[in-house]
Amino acid sequence: MSERRVERVRGRGCAIRGHNIDTDRIIPARYLRCVSFDGLGEHAFADDRQQAKGDHPLDQARFDGAAILIVDHNFGSGSSREHAPQALMRRGFRAFVGGSFAEIFAGNCLALGLACATLGDAERARLQDRVELRPSEELELDVEARTLASGLGVLRLEIAEHVREHLLAGTWDATAVLLDAGPAIEETASRLPYARGFAA
Amino acid sequence: MSDRSLFDKVWDAHRVRELGGGQTQLFIGLHLIHEVTSPQAFAMLREMRLPVRFPSRTFATVDHIIPTHSQRRPLADALAEQMLVALEASCREHGIRFFDPASGHQGIVHVIGPELGLTQPGMTIACGDSHTSTHGALGAVAFGIGTSQVRDVLATQCLALARPRVRRIDVTGKLSAGVYAKDVILAIIRRLGVKGGVGYAYEYAGPVIEAMGIEERLTVCNMSIEGGARCGYVSPDDLAFEYLRGREFAPRGEAFERALGWWRQMSSDPDARYDDRVEIRAGELAPAVTFGIHPGQNVGVDERLPRPAEAPGDEAASLEEAYAFMGLRPGEPIAGTPIDVAFVGSCTNGRISDLREAARVARRGRVAAGVKALIVPGSQAVARQAEAEGLPEVFRAAGFEWREPGCSMCLAMNPDKLVGREICASSSNRNFKGRQGSPTGRTLLMSPAMVAAAALRGRVTDVRELV
Numbered sequence: 001m002s003e004r005r006v007e008r009v010r011g012r013g014c015a016i017r018g019h020n021i022d023t024d025r026i027i028p029a030r031y032l033r034c035v036s037f038d039g040l041g042e043h044a045f046a047d048d049r050q051q052a053k054g055d056h057p058l059d060q061a062r063f064d065g066a067a068i069l070i071v072d073h074n075f076g077s078g079s080s081r082e083h084a085p086q087a088l089m090r091r092g093f094r095a096f097v098g099g100s101f102a103e104i105f106a107g108n109c110l111a112l113g114l115a116c117a118t119l120g121d122a123e124r125a126r127l128q129d130r131v132e133l134r135p136s137e138e139l140e141l142d143v144e145a146r147t148l149a150s151g152l153g154v155l156r157l158e159i160a161e162h163v164r165e166h167l168l169a170g171t172w173d174a175t176a177v178l179l180d181a182g183p184a185i186e187e188t189a190s191r192l193p194y195a196r197g198f199a200a
Numbered sequence: 201m202s203d204r205s206l207f208d209k210v211w212d213a214h215r216v217r218e219l220g221g222g223q224t225q226l227f228i229g230l231h232l233i234h235e236v237t238s239p240q241a242f243a244m245l246r247e248m249r250l251p252v253r254f255p256s257r258t259f260a261t262v263d264h265i266i267p268t269h270s271q272r273r274p275l276a277d278a279l280a281e282q283m284l285v286a287l288e289a290s291c292r293e294h295g296i297r298f299f300d301p302a303s304g305h306q307g308i309v310h311v312i313g314p315e316l317g318l319t320q321p322g323m324t325i326a327c328g329d330s331h332t333s334t335h336g337a338l339g340a341v342a343f344g345i346g347t348s349q350v351r352d353v354l355a356t357q358c359l360a361l362a363r364p365r366v367r368r369i370d371v372t373g374k375l376s377a378g379v380y381a382k383d384v385i386l387a388i389i390r391r392l393g394v395k396g397g398v399g400y401a402y403e404y405a406g407p408v409i410e411a412m413g414i415e416e417r418l419t420v421c422n423m424s425i426e427g428g429a430r431c432g433y434v435s436p437d438d439l440a441f442e443y444l445r446g447r448e449f450a451p452r453g454e455a456f457e458r459a460l461g462w463w464r465q466m467s468s469d470p471d472a473r474y475d476d477r478v479e480i481r482a483g484e485l486a487p488a489v490t491f492g493i494h495p496g497q498n499v500g501v502d503e504r505l506p507r508p509a510e511a512p513g514d515e516a517a518s519l520e521e522a523y524a525f526m527g528l529r530p531g532e533p534i535a536g537t538p539i540d541v542a543f544v545g546s547c548t549n550g551r552i553s554d555l556r557e558a559a560r561v562a563r564r565g566r567v568a569a570g571v572k573a574l575i576v577p578g579s580q581a582v583a584r585q586a587e588a589e590g591l592p593e594v595f596r597a598a599g600f601e602w603r604e605p606g607c608s609m610c611l612a613m614n615p616d617k618l619v620g621r622e623i624c625a626s627s628s629n630r631n632f633k634g635r636q637g638s639p640t641g642r643t644l645l646m647s648p649a650m651v652a653a654a655a656l657r658g659r660v661t662d663v664r665e666l667v
Contacts, residue, residue, distance in 0.1 A: 018517075018518075018521065019514055019517070019518050020394055020395075020493075020494050020518060022494070022630075022632045024611075024630070024632045024633070024634060024635050025632065025633055025634065028612075028634055028639070029611050029612050029613045029635075029637070030612065030613065030637070032236050032264075032613060033265060033279045033280065033283065033613060034279070034283075035239035035240070035243075035282065035283060035286045036239070036240060036243065037240055047633065047634045047639035048633075050639060051639065051640070073395060073514060074394060074395040074398075074428065077394060077395070077428065077494070078330065078425075078426075078630060078632060079329075079330050079611075079630075080237070080328060080329055080330040080332075080344040080345060080346055081236075081237065081346070082237070082240075082328075082346035082347040082348060083347075085346075100395060100398060102395070102398070102428065103398060103399070103428075103430050104330055104344055104345065104346060104425075107345070107346060107349065108346035108347075108348065108349075111346060111348035111349060112348065160221070160222075160362070161221040161222055162219070162220065162221030162222055162223045162360075162362055163221070164221070165220045165221040166220075166221070169220075173348070174348075174349070174352050174359075174360045175248065175250070175351060175352050175355050175356065177219060177225075177360060178225055178352055178355070178356040178358045178359075178360060179250075179355065179356055181216050181217055181225055181356070181358065184216050184217055185216055185227065185253070185356060185357060185358060188214065188215070188216045188227040189227055189254070189357070191213070192213060192214070192227070192229065193458070193459070193462045194229060194320060194322065194323060194451075194459070194462070195229065195257075197451065197455060198451045198455040198456075198458045198459045198462070199455070200454070200458065
């Protein structure tokens with residue numbers, strides 16, 4: 001699993017402001033009419049971008065190639081579509097720093113090895129300002145230390161303990177971890193009356 | 201131990217083992233899949249050369265992409281047909297039961313689970329769809345998951361989850377006439393906020409919930425996710441048990457009696473402990489209507505729209521954004537807002553009791569000129585029942601279109617979509633920007649009866665004036 005370890009994410013930042021940005025906005029439903037995640041990156045925020053007429057952060061050349069997306073509260077709310085983090089990942093984002101995240105979205109990010117970290121309102125606003133002012137500046141998110149280094153200095157982040165552990169160990173792709181339980185899965189099932197058809 | 205909630209008991213009974221960092225490996229009793237979020241999961245499984253661990257614990261249907269004009273194969277839309285074919289092939293390959301349109305059991309995944317008796321008390325349930333919380337109405341703990349987690353459940357019948365806290369929400373008093381389950385859950389979300397439930401499972405209780413039928417409870421639990429909660433449930437009672445008796449996949453005969461014993465045991469203890477408790481007084485509630493771009497932005501139909509200056513912190517900016525998108529103005533009444541489209545259906549409000557309430561209103565008049573009005577049953581079984589009761593004739597006579605079952609205009613993955621800036625009175629669950637298929641389309645969420653009232657008058661109307 002060593003090649004899957006995520007110890008730090010380095011790269012430039014991009015700020016998308018606004019609370020409650022739901023997954024329908026991150027990837028509109030019409031792009032879910034597919035049987036693979038390929039090509040989703042180009043449709044990220046498609047409707048918001050069209051309405052912003054080239055002014056959306058994802059269309060601004062200064063944010064090209066950014067790896068860390070700075071957002072606000074309740075980012076990724078709504079639909080469980082993994083297409084949302086898939087689309088952002090395929091655009092190059094490897095980590096999200098926000099005020100708070102919807103739980104299914106955060107779970108989907110972890111399953112892809114993407115870090116979701118939270119930061120207080122005042123510091124987050126300063127970070128967004130900084131990223132907009134100095135878009136070429138490199139940021140470094142340190143998963144182990146739970147910090148973000150930027151021109152503002154080193155900010156303390158919150159990262160859920162299980163997220164931190166799985167990213168550091170490279171076990172964020174849960175299938176192998178779950179398979180490791182072996183026959184304990186069948187044993188658990190055998191203790192559930194309904195799984196035995198409520199047999200006498 | 202006699203102070204445990206249903207959530208505590210279900211969690212403990214399904215625990216396979218503790219993982220690191222506060223996560224638990226949880227066994228999933230029922231896995232439901234549909235055509236949108238499962239194809240990539242099957243592809244990953246194939247790549248990893250893994251079989252489906254418990255194929256008899258997964259059931260499939262097709263709902264999101266299916267057209268509601270005609271389900272005839274091949275589907276008119278080639279992409280939709282391709283997704284349906286992919287699901288058929290995966291189900292055949294892995295021995296998974298598929299409720300396809302020919303089965304007579306097809307429908308929205310959260311409508312067919314309960315109606316087939318697949319959804320049962322004390323179970324853990326997962327589905328690649330955020331509205332999986334619906335199944336909590338029968339006393340199940342049900343999680344919406346992403347595609348990688350769908351793969352995990354297929355491969356291991358397990359999920360790795362952090363245990364949420366449990367908030368009990370008591371709905372007290374009595375609902376007045378014309379106020380429905382939809383209004384209750386919208387009021388809960390308005391009060392607690394769209395992220396108020398993050399980190400929580402919601403247990404709905406109190407006299408109003410106890411007095412509700414199972415279909416109304418399904419509506420309440422359905423929108424738990426709109427309040428940010430990981431899941432929502434009602435501790436099961438005799439009404440839930442009787443609902444299940446005789447359903448196709450429910451236990452039968454003596455097995456049903458044994459099931460009753462276990463289900464009762466899994467219910468929340470009378471003195472169960474909760475991490476948080478909230479009371480909502482139902483007597484104060486009027487029919488609710490959303491005016492913004494998330495479900496928490498709702499008011500009673502007799503209220504005026506809130507002023508951003510009076511809103512707390514974060515919400516002021518969200519309100520400004522909502523008014524700009526919706527073209528509505530603070531201080532104005534929501535009643536009287538003109539509509540272009542009326543939609544009754546979805547996993548929130550596409551069941552027979554919803555159609556009956558809408559029909560009761562539809563009998564009072566005709567759809568207003570210029571309004572397009574759709575009635576979409578949640579499943580083939582709901583459609584058959586409605587036909588037996590003569591409801592399609594009632595709707596057609598009033599100028600509504602009667603369609604075939606599917607997700608339809610809730611989410612715009614099929615031909616039912618808003619056009620341009622159309623504004624839709626909708627019995628669905630999300631009023632997000634662009635949700636109903638037009639990037640600039642607008643959604644007003646409300647109960648099915650309120651949708652029907654809006655259809656007849658051509659504007660947002662207090663249904664209590666009509667029935």
